[in-house]
Amino acid sequence: MPEITRLAVVGAGAFGRNHLRVYRELEAAGQPVVLAAVVDGNPAVLAQACAQYGVPGFASVEELLATGLRLTAASVCVPTVHHASTAVLLLEAGLDVLIEKPIAATREQADEILAVAARHGRIVQVGHLERFNPAVGAARAHLNRPMFFESHRLSVFTPRSLDVDVVLDLMIHDLDIVLSFVDSPVREVRAVGLPVLSPTVDIANVRLEFENGCIANFTASRVSTERVRKLRFFQPHQYLSLDFARQDLLMIDVTAAAGLTAEQLTALVEKHSKPEAPGEPKHPTAGLSMRKIPVEPGEPLKLELESFLNAVTTRTTPVVDGHAGRRALALALDITEAIAAHTRRTGL
Template sequence: MLKIGVLGTGHLGKIHLKCIQLAVETYDLVGFYDPNPAMAKAVAEQFNIRAFASVEALIQAVDVVDIVTPTTTHFALAVQVIQAGKHVFIEKPLTHTIAEAEELIRLSKEYGVQVQVGHVERFNPALLALENTDLNPMFIEAHRLAAFNPRGTDVSVVLDLMIHDLDIVLSMVDAKPTKVSANGVAVVSETPDIANARIEFDNGCVANLTASRISMKQMRKVRFFQRDAYISLDFLEKNAQVVRLYDQDAANLPENANLLEWHTPQGVKMLHIDMPPIESVNAIKMELESFADSIVNHTTPKVSIEDGYQALKLAYEIIREIDQGSWKVDLTKE
């Protein structure tokens, strides 16, 4: 069993504490550190766990450190953890800057520790339901809309919300992004509150992503379009739908009642609608357990530090495009 400690006990930090306490077969929750004495006292009483007096003391007492603090503090804390030879889980986004992320990658290799980034949507039941589905998307459309919440407005909506979908798209598309087009508007904060980005990949795939934190309704949907198939995911409602076209005489034609005739320019096709079974899971608990498994078995974490870096890098390309106000940036040019 791995000894783990948590840095940061804000809204999300408390959720992590609860989930770690549920993972009783995986982790021994040693305690936490929070710089606010009043907060530390309250959390220690609420969870009946130790509040450490310093970051250094907590690091020395554990095998794994879970960083759930403001993004601007991720780098300095992670450096301390890694240089102490301890494994680290870091909430998204990985770091505040690209240079910081690159340095953490270097340090994690130098000290031989595991790092996982908290892109929790990778563990959403809707996405997990597609594990046995052949995916080769050529067009992707994502909408992530939320009501305004002052928490998180210190960064652009691209880093606050869109980065979830950037990570998902990068994990799904086996190709490199080549061009970005983006626009965004700051409505109630000092950074963009709504943004749209179009990402082109070198295999021809195109992703169109919209994120807003000033919406009247919540939405977290992603749609994948590929040859003879349409896949829809609802991360909020946690469901998935796969619509696929087959030739009438296809050897792999599903044998069930969910088949409809579909007249196309190429002739009659058989349309099959599938609703993959959804397993109810605690996504944060699952991602933390997955990290423990990668540590014990010396395997690459499901959301590696390199994955977190690539999502962050693409997010900053989008932010740069929004800041410049031009409509297209060619990433293939120096």
């Protein structure tokens, strides 16, 4: 029998409520996990969470730890500015932690978290949710030296997460994924962004160049009229289009046309001129075959928390460990600094 993980959720706001829900669902399904406590500084929010999930509630991490309640791990779902102080208290108390993205507000705070975790032999996972999107896993299986990325992550405006700019709020998801896809350091960052409805940057466009020559363009907005979550990338003889919201992955393959004789190419044209079978997409250009890659649907948060619990139980490195979270944060902050420099230069 695997050891039961006893968990606390710190922060019962928008993110924390979902962690509470999924942990309780996993517990009810017989997973070796017990939702043991919730922490929130807002009395009304705390009372609601305690009533809904039937767990003891505490106004602070210090209050929780003072009770001596037996705990194994915790989800840190407080505002970004409190990530480091909260995580350090939990790590020093001997708990493994899952920290919602970004790992911290600064590079120095991220380094402190990593140092404390190493000193106490604790696990740190960072909540880069989209890493667990089934479409991302399907795309990873088809990676072959990607050389160009185009990312769009657009949302309608909400008052959530206004403690950070759109780069740390939304774009960081795609930064983390592209960093995990491209095994090369970033060589150059160019960025522009503007505040629209909040005091921080609400819309941003970024161009990255990696040392291996790969180029990645990112657009993120939290003041859009529509919700878009897409990543497209090109690699030798292939183009892949990933829709995070629909958990779809489309591949356009040009290898079928490479090196063909005129007669073979003519036959290929004729083949693509015929009506396709029901449910099979067809590219309008001859020589380009288009197919949907099978994706097993799943809730990314559930997959993320299951992965965290597995890392805690087996004492293995998480899929998105603290170092990956620190890398994504550092790049996001580089972009924020590039936006500030562009603003000063242009007087926007």
